[in-house]
Amino acid sequence: MSDRRVFRWATTGARVLAGTLVAAAFVVAVTTAVAVPWPTLTRDPVAVTTRPAPEASVLACAGSLLALGRDAGTAGAISAAAPQNLIAGVREGAAPPVETPLATSVAGSAASVFTAEPENRTRTDLAATGSSTVADDDLAGYAASACRPPLTESWLVGGATTTGSGDIVVLSNPGQVAATVQLTVFGTSGPVVPPGGDLVVAAGTQQALSLAGLALGQDSPVIRVSAIGAPVTAVLQTSLTRTLLPGGVDQVGAIETPEQILVIPGVSVAPTDGPTVDTQTILRVLSPSADATARVTVIPTGVAQPVSEPISISLTGGLPLDLDLGGLEAREYTVSVEADAAVVGAVWQTTGFGEGSDFAWYTPAPELAVPSLFATPTGPSPALTVANPTGEQAQVTVDAVDGSSSTTVVVQPGQSARFSLRGRTVYSIDPGGVRVRAGVSLTADNALAGYPVWSGDTAAEPIVVYP
Known part of the structure; x- marks a missing residue:
């Protein structure tokens, strides 16, 4: 090599x-x-935390009592029957609310909207309510209802479209743009959007239409109100005539949303003259979208023991059910419904079945999470029933916003307590950190009405903005 x-x-x-x-x-x-x-190099993005500017508080009221069929030439015509007496207020020190009339579709009727502007970037709490009394040959009784904020969806539970019923759906649009509204009636055939169930409610107006014109022959209807473009406030005026004698009237406020637990406080059972074959207390309940099983409990105010074992009922999705709650002694009760699907419901109660009698529909009370305002109207001496469905003791304080009275009561778990109130007064209720439910009831020999207390508006949650 x-x-x-x-x-x-x-x-x-x-x-x-x-x-x-x-x-x-x-x-x-x-x-x-x-x-x-x-080794890494990180840099946190620039972030700004801010709270959205609060909106004005807006409440629309039911307006005048209305009557059906007074024009012999037009059976379905609606007429004004009696004005509504209103009271509204805010917390002490806030600017008073502004009252604005709505343009109504019924000649001679009137309806109002109350608005309270925010102060110092804080929303102003507002409460308003109204009542009416009528004593005509075709319409008689006492009605009271709280003024409510407009909603994009709500539910009306009550009334009927059978013989003797004269029910009217009232829709108010306190906004600045028109609302397209769809009414879905849940009855014996399930949910149906009837002819006339799609309508437009112009901004700043109130419309009234006969419930019988939407769904005739329904003995236990429930109505879903859906709005696009602008929210609306819905009220069901329901009245009854027995053999040509008027048997009462009521203005039933809307329920905001179906829930699995319904609590209806302050159901006032009036004494009767003697035994009657007619049903005096009825619970109407609907599971809108699914079959469900529900348990119904009736507990007298001030005690923990229900009047009987819970009643179990089976609900078919989309079909309302009326349940007779039996002969209850004359006193106030809280009716609770616990279901395995979301439901809506209300309790019907009457003072009797003869001439001069009256009735009321009591709707569920939402949770009171924060100190909230409510108002009492003209009429019988009002009372506030506070139910505590939680497992902890609640210390509840009720103050007149003008400083004239203050009451604090401890409500034990599973029980309810009653506060005596004055008419035409704005109150504040502080639940003391416990999620209670509350309802106002007004009861006299021939007058009956009630409505729930809604929770006050809480401050808007802060949001984070990344420039």
């Missing part, structure tokens, strides 16, 4: 060896880089 070939072989071997060493070093370096954390 020549020296040149030996040198060439040695040179080639050295190159191979060097390449192998470089490759091995590279593998070791990469492995080490993967295994050992690299």
Whole structure:
């Protein structure tokens, strides 16, 4: 072998060896880089936390009592029957609310909207309510209802479209743009959007239409009110005539949403003259979208023991059910419904079945999570029933906002307590951090009405903006 070939072989071997060493070093370096954390440089994005500007508080009222069929030439015509007496107020020190009339579709009727502007970037709590009394040959009784904020969806539970019923759906649009409203009637055939169930409610107006014109022959209807474009406030005026004698009237406020637990406090059972074959207390309940099983409990105010074992009922999705709650002694009760699907419901109660009698529909009370305002109207001496469905004791304080009275009561778990109130007064209720339910009831010999207390508006949650 020549020296040149030996040198060439040695040179080639050295190159191979060097390449192998470089490759091995590279593998070791990469492995080490993967295994050992690299230094990182992070920078938090610029963020600004802000709270949205609060909106004005807006409440629309039911308006005048209305009557059906007073025009002999037009059986379905609606007429004004009696004005509504209103009271509204805010917390002490806030600017008084502004009352604005709504343009109504019924000649001679009137309806109002109350607005309270925010102050110092804080929403102003507002409460308003109204009542009416009528004593005509075709319509008689006492009605009271709280003025409520407009909603994009709500539910009306009550009334009927059978013989003797004269029910009217009242829709108010206190906004600045028109609302397209769809009415879905749940009855014996399930949910139906009837002819006339799609309508437009112009901004700043109130419309009234006969429920019988939407769904005739229904003895236990429930109505879903859906609005697009602007929210609306819905009320069901329901009245009854027995053998040409008026048997009462009521203005039933809307329920905001179906829930699995309904609590209806302050159901006032009036004394009767003697035994009667007619049903005096009825619970109407609907599971809108699914079959369900529900348990109904009736508990007298001030005690923990229910009047009987819970009643179990089976609900068919989309079909309302009326349940006779039996002969209850004359006093106030809280009716609770617990279901395995979301439901809506209300309790019907009457003072009797003869001339001069009256009735009321009591709707569920939402949870009171924060101190809230409510108002009492003209009429019988009002009372507030506070139900505590939770497992903890609640210390509830009720103050007149003008400082004229203050009452604090401890409500035990599973029980309810009653507060005596004055008429035409704005009150504040503080649930003391416990989620209670409350309802106002007004009861006299021939007058009956009630409505729930809604929770006050809480401040808007802060939002984070990334510029």
